[in-house]
Amino acid sequence: MLRTRLDRGGDAKLAAATALWLGFDYLLAYLLYASLLGGALTLLLIQFRLAPLPAMLARHEWVQRLHRKDAGVPYGIALGGCARDLSRHAWMKAIVL
Numbered sequence: 001m002l003r004t005r006l007d008r009g010g011d012a013k014l015a016a017a018t019a020l021w022l023g024f025d026y027l028l029a030y031l032l033y034a035s036l037l038g039g040a041l042t043l044l045l046i047q048f049r050l051a052p053l054p055a056m057l058a059r060h061e062w063v064q065r066l067h068r069k070d071a072g073v074p075y076g077i078a079l080g081g082c083a084r085d086l087s088r089h090a091w092m093k094a095i096v097l
Contacts, residue, residue: 011075018083026086033086037078045073 015034019027049069057063065071 011079014076014079018079022083022086030082030086034079034082037082038073038075041075041078042073 015031019030022030045066049067053063053067057067066074
């Protein structure tokens with residue numbers, strides 16, 4: 001993977017693997033829900049990056065990286081949250097039937 005640069009695009013790989021895991025029945029719901037959660041996350045990060053970083057949070061390196069304006073959006077958070085929520089519905093439906 002490292003030689004062919006397949007180590008990039010982790011969010012796309014996570015989305016594809018999760019879509020396969022949930023199944024075709026939940027694909028549209030997953031993509032829509034992940035898009036909405038990702039958009040909300042992006043808006044929250046924009047607001048967070050516009051505000052000055054409090055000294056209490058500035059002590060943590062991961063918060064400093066998240067606060068940088070040139071950093072990307074960790075979209076995997078939205079993908080994982082969406083998959084967790086939809087998997088409960090998918091598994092419950094399978095158990096009840």
